[in-house]
Amino acid sequence: MAFKVAIASGKGGTGKTTFAVNLFSSINENWTRSVQLVDCDVEEPNDLLFFPNFSVKSEKPVEHVIPEIDTAKCTFCKKCEDYCEFNAIVMMPSMQYATVNKDLCHSCGACFVACEFDAIHETTDTIGTVTNYNIGNEMSLMEGNLRIGSPLQTILIKDLKNNLVGEHDILIYDAPPGTSCPVVETISDADFVILVTEPTPFGVYDLKLTVDLLREVNKPFGVFVNKAGLGNSEVYEFLKAENIDLLGEIPFSKEYAGLYSKGEIVRCVPLEFAKVYKEVVEYLKKLN
Amino acid sequence: MKDITILSGKGGTGKTSITAALASVIENTVFVDADVDAADLHIIFQPKNKETHVFEGAWVASIDTDLCTNCGLCQQHCKFEAIHFKSDGGLQIDPFACEGCRLCERVCPTQAISSMRSINNHWYVSDTRFGPLVHAKMGPGEENSGKLVTQIRKSAKDIALEIKADFILNDGPPGIGCAAIASITGADAVILVTEPSKSGFHDIVRLIELVQSFNIPMYALINKFDINLDITKQMESFFAREGIQLMGKLPFSEEMVYSMVEKKTMVEYNKDSEIVNTLSELWKKIASSELKMEH
Numbered sequence: 337m338a339f340k341v342a343i344a345s346g347k348g349g350t351g352k353t354t355f356a357v358n359l360f361s362s363i364n365e366n367w368t369r370s371v372q373l374v375d376c377d378v379e380e381p382n383d384l385l386f387f388p389n390f391s392v393k394s395e396k397p398v399e400h401v402i403p404e405i406d407t408a409k410c411t412f413c414k415k416c417e418d419y420c421e422f423n424a425i426v427m428m429p430s431m432q433y434a435t436v437n438k439d440l441c442h443s444c445g446a447c448f449v450a451c452e453f454d455a456i457h458e459t460t461d462t463i464g465t466v467t468n469y470n471i472g473n474e475m476s477l478m479e480g481n482l483r484i485g486s487p488l489q490t491i492l493i494k495d496l497k498n499n500l501v502g503e504h505d506i507l508i509y510d511a512p513p514g515t516s517c518p519v520v521e522t523i524s525d526a527d528f529v530i531l532v533t534e535p536t537p538f539g540v541y542d543l544k545l546t547v548d549l550l551r552e553v554n555k556p557f558g559v560f561v562n563k564a565g566l567g568n569s570e571v572y573e574f575l576k577a578e579n580i581d582l583l584g585e586i587p588f589s590k591e592y593a594g595l596y597s598k599g600e601i602v603r604c605v606p607l608e609f610a611k612v613y614k615e616v617v618e619y620l621k622k623l624n
Numbered sequence: 625m626k627d628i629t630i631l632s633g634k635g636g637t638g639k640t641s642i643t644a645a646l647a648s649v650i651e652n653t654v655f656v657d658a659d660v661d662a663a664d665l666h667i668i669f670q671p672k673n674k675e676t677h678v679f680e681g682a683w684v685a686s687i688d689t690d691l692c693t694n695c696g697l698c699q700q701h702c703k704f705e706a707i708h709f710k711s712d713g714g715l716q717i718d719p720f721a722c723e724g725c726r727l728c729e730r731v732c733p734t735q736a737i738s739s740m741r742s743i744n745n746h747w748y749v750s751d752t753r754f755g756p757l758v759h760a761k762m763g764p765g766e767e768n769s770g771k772l773v774t775q776i777r778k779s780a781k782d783i784a785l786e787i788k789a790d791f792i793l794n795d796g797p798p799g800i801g802c803a804a805i806a807s808i809t810g811a812d813a814v815i816l817v818t819e820p821s822k823s824g825f826h827d828i829v830r831l832i833e834l835v836q837s838f839n840i841p842m843y844a845l846i847n848k849f850d851i852n853l854d855i856t857k858q859m860e861s862f863f864a865r866e867g868i869q870l871m872g873k874l875p876f877s878e879e880m881v882y883s884m885v886e887k888k889t890m891v892e893y894n895k896d897s898e899i900v901n902t903l904s905e906l907w908k909k910i911a912s913s914e915l916k917m918e919h
């Protein structure tokens with residue numbers, strides 16, 4: 337079984353993607369070439385932007401089963417509407433009208449069980465795609481891409497994981513920001529979580545929320561501080577008081593932000609930063 | 625009254641600092657922290673809480689092991705793999721995996737399953753030095769953030785009508801999912817905050833596609849424009865092509881961070897800065913523009 341490391345951050349913009357991409361290359365260089373990057377931020381997948389020489393190995397639409405109501409057979413008893421907890425079924429008996437709002441349907445299957453008149457049939461709807469990219473040096477990146485407007489982020493993340501291609505020793509999951517359902521889905525099968533934060537009041541506040549979540553779901557984790565030196569020392573005091581491992585830190589530099597903006601980070605990591613990532617890799621080796 | 629939402633696609637573009645800076649400039653406004661998943665505006669606003677409300681989240685099912693006969697029917701029906709056999713042979717439901725569809729409850733022959741709504745989400749109405757603030761805190765791992773956003777925006781609207789506010793300003797959530805959609809629905813205008821990076825560009829294009837489907841006027845603001853002048857240029861021509869008015873460009877500024885550390889808005893921290901000037905100009909333009917009036 338692959339060793340799975342999820343990269344999360346309560347707040348967006350802390351440098352989580354940068355961290356995930358660099359950690360991935362550092363593992364590839366210093367540990368094993370059998371590592372796969374999995375971009376689980378399906379609303380805004382960005383990891384690929386750091387690998388301009390990519391090619392698509394395979395792409396498949398993610399479909400989910402949704403019901404279709406056959407109005408010829410439907411008696412408009414409304415039992416399916418009553419069973420649907422997500423208000424996805426709309427019906428107007430007086431007009432012999434019944435339809436399913438596919439953007440609200442969670443594919444839970446309740447309406448299929450509800451209908452006693454064989455009036456509901458399965459059909460499918462595409463909620464997004466899962467793509468496997470070759471990103472050079474035989475490295476692989478998998479990405480989920482949610483159809484704009486679809487609320488089924490969590491389901492797509494689950495599908496992405498179920499469709500991972502190839503046997504890898506290590507998987508890096510780049511999680512979406514925040515602390516809600518999609519993040520829980522991303523970290524659900526991770527062996528270790530790395531929280532990326534920045535030493536500002538916003539960063540620390542959101543870090544605390546994420547720590548609460550990880551403790552609730554009982555996941556081991558450590559913290560990486562990005563943009564060190566930019567804010568204050570509150571984050572370090574918090575980590576010390578809570579006995580949380582500080583896995584490393586990268587100082588803030590405007591020059592680095594400029595490099596990042598060009599998506600050139602992997603090839604241009606300054607040497608002292610490369611060392612920091614290597615130390616995180618050593619830390620993970622001990623856990624595995 | 626105009627209802628305006630600030631969005632950024634992804635977090636970290638400085639959206640909350642910009643909302644806070646605007647708060648120092650605008651008058652007679654009700655503020656909404658619609659980033660309910662990671663609400664940060666309160667760190668600068670220092671709200672004095674007036675009302676606390678519970679927001680009921682999704683249903684979560686649980687099994688009464690005294691009534692359960694281990695027939696496994698519920699497990700067969702659960703599409704979310706939330707029901708598992710424990711090591712002692714009994715069944716249990718993983719509350720984090722449960723989507724709250726209540727199908728297991730309906731198929732159980734012994735009525736051993738019941739569902740409860742989670743009550744981990746709260747929303748608040750507060751007083752601040754800038755005006756009323758409606759904000760929320762979600763419990764860890766909760767769903768339905770879109771509905772919570774809709775709830776707090778509705779409350780803000782009620783307050784705005786009552787005090788005859790001129791504006792409602794929503795600090796929006798990141799992403800393009802249901803929370804973002806809920807923060808745009810019914811708004812009169814959207815201010816897009818972006819930064820000139822490859823990923824910033826990628827995110828803003830997706831966000832614009834989303835906002836366009838709502839047919840709401842958009843204004844753009846490029847933050848940290850001097851980090852990458854090439855991408856800033858590309859963004860400018862992209863906005864022009866899409867007919868989106870660029871309202872200003874802000875330079876990268878460490879002051880922005882230090883104002884946050886001191887829990888002050890940029891105006892309170894350094895009212896003579898270039899950033900404050902640009903934002904005041906931006907607001908003047910937006911406030912005087914012909915926004916779609918819905919109310």
Ligand code: SF4
Binds near residue numbers: 424444
């Ligand atoms: S599958 Fe579930 S969510 Fe979809 S329409 Fe049927 S009951 Fe509603």
Ligand code: SF4
Binds near residue numbers: 411417455
């Ligand atoms: S349960 Fe079947 S028959 Fe009844 S309203 Fe739904 S589709 Fe029609």
Ligand code: SF4
Binds near residue numbers: 694696
């Ligand atoms: S359906 Fe009811 S009785 Fe059967 S295993 Fe599930 S909870 Fe137990």
Ligand code: SF4
Binds near residue numbers: 444
């Ligand atoms: S409520 Fe639905 S998702 Fe939750 S355990 Fe029951 S069947 Fe599964």
